Each structure stands twice: as C-alpha cells, then as structure tokens.
Amino acid sequence: MKHTTPMQKADTRERLKESATFYARRLGITYNEFICHDRSMDLVDKRHVIWYFLRGEGYLPVDMESVFGFSHSSISYGTKRIKELITIKDNKILLLIGVIDASITHNPFI
Helix, strand or coil: CCCCCCCCCHHHHHHHHHHHHHHHHHCCCCHHHHHCCCCCHHHHHHHHHHHHHHHHCCCCHHHHHHHHCCCHHHHHHHHHHHHHHHHCCCHHHHHHHHHHHHHHHCCCCC
C-alpha cells in the first residue's frame, strides 16, 4: 500500500481553500456553506462534487480533513459516491459536474 503524507505548508492549504471556493461559487454556494455540516441533500451533493474535483487535483482526504473539518473517511465516501453516481449517469450529479467543467473550459486564466 502506498503511504502518503498530508500537506503541511500554509501555501498549499491556501491553494486548497482557493480551489474549493472556486468550485463552490460555480455551484452557487459560498465557501461557508460548503464547509458547514448542513445535511440538506442539495448541499451534500455539491459538497461531494467539490471533494471529487479536489481529489482530481491531487489533494488527499487527509489534506481536506485538516482544512475543511470533515473526517477523511467522510471525504473518501463522498468522492466514491460521486464516482458511482457518474457511472449510473445520475442527471443531477452530471449537471453539477457539467457546471464546473464548463466554467473551467471557458476560463482563459486556467
């Protein structure tokens, strides 16, 4: 099993927060809504999609745990859930992913 260490540098933590804020804005929520522990399904879906994209950037669940305050197991579960919903072509999740993909594709600064 490959062992990795969580990020330690403040600038890396800041980049993680910036990425999460970028994705949250695209999905119509604030960073504070993203990190709150509200369990409304709409917010949970958006939170899990953001975690999915952050994992795609290479951030580890333990990195996100230390920044966002959710357990690494919750983050792992959330990203796995999104992968499964993509596989079965869940319309709501595909729409949320499409919103972020479109904003990345059409952003000349990325």
